[in-house]
Structure formats: C-alpha cells, structure tokens
Amino acid sequence: MFNLTLKSDNELLSMATQGTVFVVCRGCDETIFPENHPVSTLEHNAFVGADFAVVDSFYVCNLDYFKVAMERHKGQFDLSERILVVSCGAGVQQLSSFFPDKSVLPACNTHLLPGFQGVTPPEFDCFLCGDCHLNNTGAVCPITSCAKSLINGACGGAKNGMCEVDSEMKCGWERIHERINIQRSTT
Numbered sequence: 001m002f003n004l005t006l007k008s009d010n011e012l013l014s015m016a017t018q019g020t021v022f023v024v025c026r027g028c029d030e031t032i033f034p035e036n037h038p039v040s041t042l043e044h045n046a047f048v049g050a051d052f053a054v055v056d057s058f059y060v061c062n063l064d065y066f067k068v069a070m071e072r073h074k075g076q077f078d079l080s081e082r083i084l085v086v087s088c089g090a091g092v093q094q095l096s097s098f099f100p101d102k103s104v105l106p107a108c109n110t111h112l113l114p115g116f117q118g119v120t121p122p123e124f125d126c127f128l129c130g131d132c133h134l135n136n137t138g139a140v141c142p143i144t145s146c147a148k149s150l151i152n153g154a155c156g157g158a159k160n161g162m163c164e165v166d167s168e169m170k171c172g173w174e175r176i177h178e179r180i181n182i183q184r185s186t187t
Contacts, residue, residue: 004088004108007132015084015105015135060091070098089126089134089141096139100182105135138179145172 006012060066070077077083082103085092088110096104111130125144133151134141143149147165154173157164161174 003111004086005111006086006108007106012084012107015082015107060085060087060094063094066094066098088128089132092132092134092139093126093141096134096179100179101185103135103183104139106132108132137176138183140172140176140179142172142176145175147172 077099080102082105083095083099084105084107085095086107088108089106092104092106096102109130109132110126110128125141127141127143127149129143142151146155147163147169148155150173154171155164158171158174159167161171163169163171
C-alpha cells in the first residue's frame with residue numbers, strides 16, 4: 001500500500017498557472033489519501049479561476065480502465081495543455097505515455113507504506129520516495145529509470161544513449177531529455 005499527499009498549494013499553483021489543467025482523479029483501493037476529497041481540496045484551494053476538468057478514473061495506471069475514461073473525455077484531453085494527475089507516480093507515467101506532447105504533472109507525493117503494492121504495473125516504476133519530481137523530468141522518474149538513481153542529471157557515462165551500468169537499458173536521463181524536448185517543441 002501507499003499513501004498520497006497533495007503537494008503544497010504553492011506547488012500546485014505553479015503547475016496550474018501556465019496553461020489549461022486537466023485533473024485525473026485516482027480511484028485505487030491500494031491508495032490511502034488523507035484528505036477527505038482531493039478534488040474538492042484542489043478546486044477550493046489551488047485552482048480558483050483555472051480552466052479545470054475532472055475525470056474520476058479507476059486505476060489510472062491500468063490501460064483497460066483508463067482507455068474507457070480517456071475516450072469519454074477525449075475533447076477535454078485534446079484541449080488541455082497540461083494534465084495534473086491526482087495519483088501515484090505510476091499514474092502520472094501512464095498518462096504521459098498517452099500524451100507525449102503534453103506536460104503531465106503530479107499533484108501528489110507518493111509515500112511507501114508496508115504491504116501489498118496492488119496493481120501498479122512494473123513498466124511504470126514509482127520508487128514511492130515521498131517527493132515526486134516528475135513535474136521537472138518530463139514524467140520520467142529519475143530514480144527508477146537510472147541505474148544509479150541520480151536525481152541531479154546524467155552521470156556522463158552513457159554510450160550511444162545506453163546506460164554504462166546496464167548496456168541493455170536506455171539511459172534514464174536521455175529519456176528525460178527526449179521527453180522534455182518533445183514537450184518544448186509542441187508549445
């Protein structure tokens with residue numbers, strides 16, 4: 001299990017002021033959310049005046065569940081410049097794979113609680129570190145995508161885009177730079 005906490009109002013406002021925001025609300029039974037209702041918290045505290053829509057999607061990280069929600073709200077996704085995700089890091093990464101040209105940002109920090117990890121698919125790794133930086137790294141986790149778990153940039157040892165520690169693994173920081181460059185080229 002894991003625990004989500006909303007980022008501070010200042011962090012949320014800094015993510016919300018640069019474009020239209022689309023909030024995807026989590027519905028995961030393996031998640032403990034201390035706020036009574038995260039969407040009402042966001043609506044009343046952080047997004048006053050922002051162009052704002054909410055999808056209540058069950059298991060954002062599960063492709064089958066999310067595709068249904070995505071089809072229902074396709075127009076809203078298409079109009080959004082930024083997608084702010086109320087979910088664990090796996091949900092943020094899932095949405096970023098659907099929307100490579102949009103900024104997909106975490107509204108929460110994910111904290112590890114001992115026990116079963118639930119339905120989180122292994123291809124969307126979340127280290128549950130409690131201080132999510134996916135908003136700064138193009139929705140690619142630097143801790144899980146880098147063999148050295150470097151959070152301050154590449155080590156400089158990558159060769160032809162591949163990790164020096166694991167030659168079968170693409171350098172996480174190469175992936176981060178590619179993703180950020182795609183987002184910049186579409187804005």
